[in-house]
Amino acid sequence: MKNPVNLKYTKEHEWIRIDGDIATVGITDYAQDQLTDVVFVELPEEGKQIEQNGNLCVVESVKSVSDIFSPISGEIVEVNKALENSPELVNHEPLEGGWMVKLKAINEAELDQLMTTEEYNKFLTGIE
């Protein structure tokens, strides 16, 4: 499974990527594989303030409905509107076109609590 080194990960299988002062959040390849075919993503409102581990959005697959938790706190500056009509992007490109939310006003200290790629890969080995 592909887990790029420039990302950080949570135990709930979200990924986060920092570009300057913006953080992009999505779910990992492992997560989309477990969920199976995603049929709907309920996105939050832009401008909303979110706590670390707060409910960021809801992903519905043919198998289940799951909450996605925010790896860090911040303000939602953009949501991926493409998912409204093409939720399958989460399955096909979980780390690129399937991103969900962009946050700003990032707290650096919270990032340190997240897993590195190496740690996340080890975590996945433990699950399987």
Added chain:
Amino acid sequence: MKLLNEKSKTGSSSFNVRLLDIQTNIPEELQRVDLDLPELSEVEVVRHYTNLSKSNFGVDNGPYPLGSCTMKYNPKINEVAAKIPEFNIHPLSQHNKGALEIIYQLQQYLCEITGIHAFSTQPAAGAHGELTGIMIMKAWFEKRGEKRTKVIVPDSSHGTNPASVSLCGFEPVHVITSQSGGIDLGDLRQKMSKDVVGIMITNPNTLGIFDDNILEITKTVHDYGGLCYLDGANMNAMLGVVKPGDFGIDIIHLNLHKTFSTPHGGGGPGSGPLGVTKELEPFLPNPRIIKENEELKFEQSNESIGKVHSFYGNFGILLRAYSYIRAIGTSGLRNVAENAVLNANYMKEKLKGHYHLPYDRICQHEFVIDDSLMPNGITTNDIAKRLMDFGFHPPTIYFPLIVKGAMLIEPTETESKENLDAFIEAMKVIKEEAEHNPEKLTKAPLNAPIGRIDIVHAARKPKLRWHSK
């Protein structure tokens, strides 16, 4: 199968509706001129609906081992009772005494069967009973001036349990399932505090296992002043054998449409009577039907959480459940539980070796298998679809959530040994096909009016209404 709109042919209707000259203030631009209704002859309409009804599958067509739903056969004597014209009365009619007597007696029977003090027949379904129960738990702690916020729910619970908890403003807290299939006592003890309103237990649980530690569980919750709620969906396994009141339950709902053989599915309607201890009785929905000096009367309690259904619940369903209990009697009730448990264990043992049993132990009225032994990537979904070709309604699939690829099988007590054997045989054939002929499974159902449905496409691009071209 075509829709009525697609079958429509202009001019083929067999009735002429007289146009009325209606005086109206509605502005012309808001009035519809063309209703776009299909035009068909009477015989075409009758055939359409008759063919639809023939494509349906119910317990009157064949076995329906849908786990946790108790799709037992509903004896027709229930329908005879429900059609007695004297019971077709308005609840406020002066001739309602017979109807009230039925409700009162049914409440008494349910009290006796569960070992619980008092029942309300108002809730219209299991989840409605749960909601009513959690509202009563809330009212109980509000009266005592205690602010509690959490309700413990096992990770094997029905999804309605945490939903009812959330709807009442409480936080559902999960306890994990132990390796033996019951509630993990250590985890429960860790999560208990004076902040816990109570626990919602399903026993036997959705793995079909009667919790060995049930007395210890209810004691642990009571030690912290919490209340114990039983989701009575699986009461079928305990009728005449165990009373939930004896293992520490304070609140319970029953599903008359499961355990007490009233119509189930297709809108029911259902009925989920709620029972409580003496301490909680004043909080039950108003009005209650009680008997004083041999006189039936309504009782209004100031502490009641209020009305949760018009009048006294779904009376026609109460009548059917009453008739079922009277028809089979006390020994019959115990037979129901014994045969339901025997049938499930028989089926489980016969499937062992062919299918993986995640919890390989004596079960109650239902049991779980999974698809971990299936070759060629065959999934639980494929097995379920193929079962339809053998004349069975598929069991519950992908539930409980704690078993990957779960198939929850509940044969019920009303299936004969021949039918149990036919199901077992079908499952063995399916296992063979998975090995040697997997495309038969991935393409199933092969004999149903509609074949394999693309559920992903249906969910991503749903067509919610018919559009004319």
